[in-house]
Amino acid sequence: MSDFALVDPRGWEYDLHSVYSAYLGYFQVHNIAWYDRSWGHLFSTFEEFLSFSWPAITVTDVWTGKAHIVTRLTSIGAFLKMIKTRFGETLPQAPNIQQVTPFETTTRHLRTVSDYSTYKKMYSTLPAAVLSALKIRVRAGEPKAIQELWAGKDKTFLAIDFEWSERNEKSCLEWGYAAVRCAHLDAAGQWPPVPDANYRKGHYIVGEYVDKVVNKHCPTHPWQYSFGDSQVCPKAKLPQIIQGIISSLSSPDSETVANTLVLVAHGISGDLSRMEEMKIRLPHNMLIVDTASFERSLFAAGHRGTMLDPHLSTPGNPKGRASGSTLSLENLLRSLPAPAPAEGQPPNPAALLPQPVGPGLFPTMGAMCPGVLMHNSGNDAFMCLYGLQLLLEPNGTQAPAPKKLARPVSWSAPVALTPMGYMPTGNSGLVADFGAMALHGRQRSHSPGPTNLGVPASPSRGTMGRPGNSRRSSGVPMGDGVRRG
Structure with missing residues (x-):
């Protein structure tokens, strides 16, 4: 987590864990046997899903006051493009991804999350983010x-x-x-x-x-x-x-x-x-x-x-x-x-x-x-x-x-x-x-x-x-x- 840059929080509104959860729900609703697909290993666990190397920041929601680790829509698009390029299959954007409106207006630290340990470190900072925003x-x-x-x-x-x-x-x-x-x-x-x-x-x-x-x-x-x-x-x-x-x-x-x-x-x-x-x-x-x-x-x-x-x-x-x-x-x-x-x-x-x-x-x-x-x-x-x-x-x-x-x-x-x-x-x-x-x-x-x-x-x-x-x-x-x- 030492390599970071400062980014404007506008546009960072998709909860990262919710992206993974929304796709599993999408597969269930449409009877897609994702576990038999060539790209299925990317959804086998949340840790495998993070191996894509997701850019993420921490923000608090302007209404609920809760903190989230969020990514951008362009990053989701890059993930889907990677699946199409590497495995030759097209996935749509999953519905019901949790969106938040960032309360913060100042620049935030950008992290690259590629494994679960990095995600856990970011997750441990969420209570401090909630208190600061409150x-x-x-x-x-x-x-x-x-x-x-x-x-x-x-x-x-x-x-x-x-x-x-x-x-x-x-x-x-x-x-x-x-x-x-x-x-x-x-x-x-x-x-x-x-x-x-x-x-x-x-x-x-x-x-x-x-x-x-x-x-x-x-x-x-x-x-x-x-x-x-x-x-x-x-x-x-x-x-x-x-x-x-x-x-x-x-x-x-x-x-x-x-x-x-x-x-x-x-x-x-x-x-x-x-x-x-x-x-x-x-x-x-x-x-x-x-x-x-x-x-x-x-x-x-x-x-x-x-x-x-x-x-x-x-x-x-x-x-x-x-x-x-x-x-x-x-x-x-x-x-x-x-x-x-x-x-x-x-x-x-x-x-x-x-x-x-x-x-x-x-x-x-x-x-x-x-x-x-x-x-x-x-x-x-x-x-x-x-x-x-x-x-x-x-x-x-x-x-x-x-x-x-x-x-x-x-x-x-x-x-x-x-x-x-x-x-x-x-x-x-x-x-x-x-x-x-x-x-x-x-x-x-x-x-x-x-x-x-x-x-x-x-x-x-x-x-x-x-x-x-x-x-x-x-x-x-x-x-x-x-x-x-």
Whole structure:
């Protein structure tokens, strides 16, 4: 197998073993006593069939994802021509040869298979080819590949999010994660996952920057984590924390088998770059899901219906969403229908809060939880995993009930029904809402603090010697408990 060249995979679509199998079937159907013919020894075994010296490459099928050793139609024609020239008999092309459509578009290594040992060596590389193609398909957001991952119920999906300083991209302000261990839940008879009970989650704030570094263009909200307690950690320890969480959820690295851990984020390229800078080691066999790419692929395939473009639409002039456009995480959630509360469960108190409608946002809340501020890394990671679950399994998924609610921006702009849905007709409430935002506590945090909304306020943000530290958890909220009944 050392003598090889690079070839374009286009046109390489006939499974080599299927060529042999198809001819044996053809002989049987037409009562041809191939074993009595002068050329019959070429079909006595697959190894004899390979003695012709077949050019072959390995590819994966674009639909099934399975790997194959394939040859070209011209090579089959050359084989038939050889029989006619050497033995004086004409054989037609056999029907029912398995054809595949190569997923790969880059050049492949060409091998010449003339014996069974060479074929076995090529065959042993097929699992690695499947894994390599699967990683590309999942990263590109291919709906079928991602849906099969979720339907297998044997993976752990880990959603992550970073918040970085706008002035210095090397300064990490926050990190949050949410994970669901599907195999653990399925074995316990709990499916689909319940976000509140089954998501393992956490939120870390870097102590050196908290209340000191403030983003202006995209303000962060470090103290507004809605699904648990935040933890303040030293900057130097954050990579160790992230590495430990990834290691606790992943399986061993392998060249042939996909990792049980699937990494999830919305616009994940930036997160991967940051983890590389922090020297965090990721398993090479880990699959990566970008919810932005996944949703975009679903929309391009027609699975999400007609939508407004939240950025191009204006009052009285709605614009349809163009194929290839990308939604922000909040708009993705707003575009999904809100799940109904579980049977026997009271409505989520957050749903009673005013629903914001503003420029650049879909005019309905959809599955977005009122009272949950985005650009808090813990909230973003939790809602990213929740959004992925809604895209994959909307039926039976329950809406989360935030433990702590931030003061919502009550955009008072009226909305009007248009042919493409509800659209805001003004933004008069925007200035008033921002002017009314109050800071909580000692005014040291630059993020809006909670106010009395008739729901429990978040605990005091004191950590590391600050007042109010007695109510803050000292451990990571582990989650993924199994809800019974």
